[in-house]
Amino acid sequence: MRLASLNQGRDGRLVLVDAARATMVRARAATTLQAALDDWDRLAPLLGAEQALLDAGRAEGAEPFRAQDCAAPLPRAYQWADGSAYVTHVELVRRARGAEMPPSFWTDPLMYQGGSDGFLAPCADIPAGDPAWGLDFEAEVAVITGDVPLGATVAQAAAAIRLVMLVNDVSLRDLIPHELAKGFGFFQSKPASAAAPIALTPDELGPAWDGERLHGPVLSSLNGHLFGRPDAGVDMVFSFPQLIAHAARTRALCTGSIVGSGTVANRHGDPAVSGIEAGGVGSSCIAERRMLEVLAHGAPRTPFLGAGDHVRIEMLDARGRSLFGAIDQCVRASAATDTQYRVQGRTA
Amino acid sequence: MRLASLNQGRDGRLVLVDAARATMVRARAATTLQAALDDWDRLAPLLGAEQALLDAGRAEGAEPFRAQDCAAPLPRAYQWADGSAYVTHVELVRRARGAEMPPSFWTDPLMYQGGSDGFLAPCADIPAGDPAWGLDFEAEVAVITGDVPLGATVAQAAAAIRLVMLVNDVSLRDLIPHELAKGFGFFQSKPASAAAPIALTPDELGPAWDGERLHGPVLSSLNGHLFGRPDAGVDMVFSFPQLIAHAARTRALCTGSIVGSGTVANRHGDPAVSGIEAGGVGSSCIAERRMLEVLAHGAPRTPFLGAGDHVRIEMLDARGRSLFGAIDQCVRASAATDTQYRVQGRTA
Numbered sequence: 200m201r202l203a204s205l206n207q208g209r210d211g212r213l214v215l216v217d218a219a220r221a222t223m224v225r226a227r228a229a230t231t232l233q234a235a236l237d238d239w240d241r242l243a244p245l246l247g248a249e250q251a252l253l254d255a256g257r258a259e260g261a262e263p264f265r266a267q268d269c270a271a272p273l274p275r276a277y278q279w280a281d282g283s284a285y286v287t288h289v290e291l292v293r294r295a296r297g298a299e300m301p302p303s304f305w306t307d308p309l310m311y312q313g314g315s316d317g318f319l320a321p322c323a324d325i326p327a328g329d330p331a332w333g334l335d336f337e338a339e340v341a342v343i344t345g346d347v348p349l350g351a352t353v354a355q356a357a358a359a360i361r362l363v364m365l366v367n368d369v370s371l372r373d374l375i376p377h378e379l380a381k382g383f384g385f386f387q388s389k390p391a392s393a394a395a396p397i398a399l400t401p402d403e404l405g406p407a408w409d410g411e412r413l414h415g416p417v418l419s420s421l422n423g424h425l426f427g428r429p430d431a432g433v434d435m436v437f438s439f440p441q442l443i444a445h446a447a448r449t450r451a452l453c454t455g456s457i458v459g460s461g462t463v464a465n466r467h468g469d470p471a472v473s474g475i476e477a478g479g480v481g482s483s484c485i486a487e488r489r490m491l492e493v494l495a496h497g498a499p500r501t502p503f504l505g506a507g508d509h510v511r512i513e514m515l516d517a518r519g520r521s522l523f524g525a526i527d528q529c530v531r532a533s534a535a536t537d538t539q540y541r542v543q544g545r546t547a
Numbered sequence: 548m549r550l551a552s553l554n555q556g557r558d559g560r561l562v563l564v565d566a567a568r569a570t571m572v573r574a575r576a577a578t579t580l581q582a583a584l585d586d587w588d589r590l591a592p593l594l595g596a597e598q599a600l601l602d603a604g605r606a607e608g609a610e611p612f613r614a615q616d617c618a619a620p621l622p623r624a625y626q627w628a629d630g631s632a633y634v635t636h637v638e639l640v641r642r643a644r645g646a647e648m649p650p651s652f653w654t655d656p657l658m659y660q661g662g663s664d665g666f667l668a669p670c671a672d673i674p675a676g677d678p679a680w681g682l683d684f685e686a687e688v689a690v691i692t693g694d695v696p697l698g699a700t701v702a703q704a705a706a707a708i709r710l711v712m713l714v715n716d717v718s719l720r721d722l723i724p725h726e727l728a729k730g731f732g733f734f735q736s737k738p739a740s741a742a743a744p745i746a747l748t749p750d751e752l753g754p755a756w757d758g759e760r761l762h763g764p765v766l767s768s769l770n771g772h773l774f775g776r777p778d779a780g781v782d783m784v785f786s787f788p789q790l791i792a793h794a795a796r797t798r799a800l801c802t803g804s805i806v807g808s809g810t811v812a813n814r815h816g817d818p819a820v821s822g823i824e825a826g827g828v829g830s831s832c833i834a835e836r837r838m839l840e841v842l843a844h845g846a847p848r849t850p851f852l853g854a855g856d857h858v859r860i861e862m863l864d865a866r867g868r869s870l871f872g873a874i875d876q877c878v879r880a881s882a883a884t885d886t887q888y889r890v891q892g893r894t895a
């Protein structure tokens with residue numbers, strides 16, 4: 200199935216999309232994706248039958264499908280657990296600042312608890328915030344799970360994967376060092392993320408989905424120029440079932456939980472020729488490109504995002520169709536800057 | 548209003564509770580608390596009228612109210628942002644290990660992103676997990692907000708407070724050092740939290756709520772013995788509006804967001820006589836008591852929780868009524884231990 204949520208109400212309006220990503224029909228078995236996930240075993244076959252009718256050109260009430268009309272597949276979710284499974288990316292960031300990466304990072308997943316209460320629509324503007332915050336995008340793959348029991352095995356986790364999608368994990372790079380130094384992890388440095396419009400059941404992906412990883416280049420563009428095309432199936436050290444089992448080690452996960460891969464990244468060779476212009480795979484975020492620039496030139500050259508910049512993230516199938524539809528966002532100047540931020544506790 | 552959710556379905560069944568916390572009636576204007584919060588301006592007056600009928604003894608269909616029948620007020624929520632506003636507690640933890648606390652902790656709130664997808668019911672068992680995890684309780688005050696805009700001022704944040712409640716922020720102390728050392732904050736070390744059954748609108752609290760903080764002792768008991776009674780209104784360095792504004796600095800918060808105070812703690816004098824047995828206010832978690840034991844005796848004496856232990860957390864009003872109802876949980880041996888945990892990435 201190809202599921203999307205029209206930008207209506209707080210939870211969207213569930214629709215099914217045809218193979219050409221050109222036509223849709225409003226789902227009848229469930230009006231929201233969360234409602235479908237809440238009763239998946241009963242509703243998925245009904246939605247599948249509606250999908251088959253649409254695909255056969257026999258659906259009543261078919262309408263044009265436009266990504267601009269969509270919210271994120273889950274406009275608000277109950278859980279957003281974001282891994283950092285492309286360890287080569289973490290290693291590169293450390294190398295650029297002359298630090299060793301602990302060897303345990305190859306065997307023990309990094310994961311942070313994200314805020315799930317508001318995902319940006321695929322074509323929604325990204326609020327620029329304060330220019331000093333260092334706005335960046337991160338192209339990621341994510342899965343939506345069913346209910347995952349506490350202490351789930353990797354096999355149980357694999358069986359709980361319901362849907363696959365793409366995420367732009369918006370990050371505020373210059374808020375991260377101060378926030379992580381406080382020891383409690385990311386909060387302000389991870390504002391609302393965006394998601395591509397179409398969430399796919401694994402069967403839609405054919406050989407691009409092996410049950411553990413998604414394969415194929417994730418294409419990121421900045422202001423119309425290709426920025427990165429690393430393969431999501433390469434160098435993903437922890438599989439999605441492993442990431443889900445990590446998240447469920449000490450707590451159950453509710454159906455509709457979104458589990459992310461972290462920034463998609465492939466191992467770079469010589470930093471001087473690994474950039475996309477030199478024929479390399481490039482990067483899925485500006486921070487990684489800046490690290491490569493530091494290693495090649497001694498200093499970063501690519502600025503972080505500012506008002507007016509345009510980010511596009513998508514994956515194409517063998518026929519050149521946009522698998523999940525595109526994340527296609529402009530950065531918009533926003534009133535929210537630190538001139539408004541006046542939290543000051545009592546002094547000791 | 549006094550709102551609770553019967554333990555029915557994924558989101559509970561909204562009920563209104565009488566002043567004696569003895570009788571309830573199923574709400575008509577909304578069937579779930581999240582639905583009420585989603586359309587609060589329209590529904591709150593209708594729910595208020597239903598509350599008035601119940602309080603006047605004229606509600607149809609009134610039933611006995613029992614905490615054991617309840618889920619958490621929001622059994623699954625979209626956002627759980629937990630502050631650490633009782634800085635004296637953080638300072639004590641640092642002092643016990645001989646570390647200085649950064650002075651910025653008095654002016655810049657500590658907050659972590661919690662997992663919101665599953666709150667334990669007030670009388671639900673706490674899964675013990677692996678004995679090596681160091682299971683602890685934390686008695687906290689929390690508020691439930693309406694929609695909070697990105698970059699909200701403290702005044703806007705104050706106006707967005709809809710409900711006040713109590714939380715048991717279950718923590719796995721011995722997983723924390725390794726997890727925080729990885730730099731991404733809490734994840735596995737913060738399993739599902741529990742909440743007291745009744746969420747109160749601020750007007751229910753009278754002088755105990757000053758618009759910024761809740762006043763009065765938070766009573767924690769362990770196996771029937773009083774463990775702590777610190778006053779929630781004392782030594783709370785950051786107010787709830789400040790914590791909410793901190794959470795909304797770079798992102799909007801969805802209605803139904805839960806924002807916590809962190810472990811309630813009052814400043815201790817001489818560690819040797821600050822324990823509850825010596826007439827002190829005691830502690831709202833075992834970890835703090837262990838720190839006091841380290842300072843007084845050189846080593847901790849109180850063990851963390853194990854199967855069969857019993858935790859009770861509540862607040863009483865001037866007449867001795869349990870304001871929010873009690874969190875009343877037993878620790879249950881659980882199958883989820885690390886014998887099942889088999890996440891291992893590829894080696895480099």
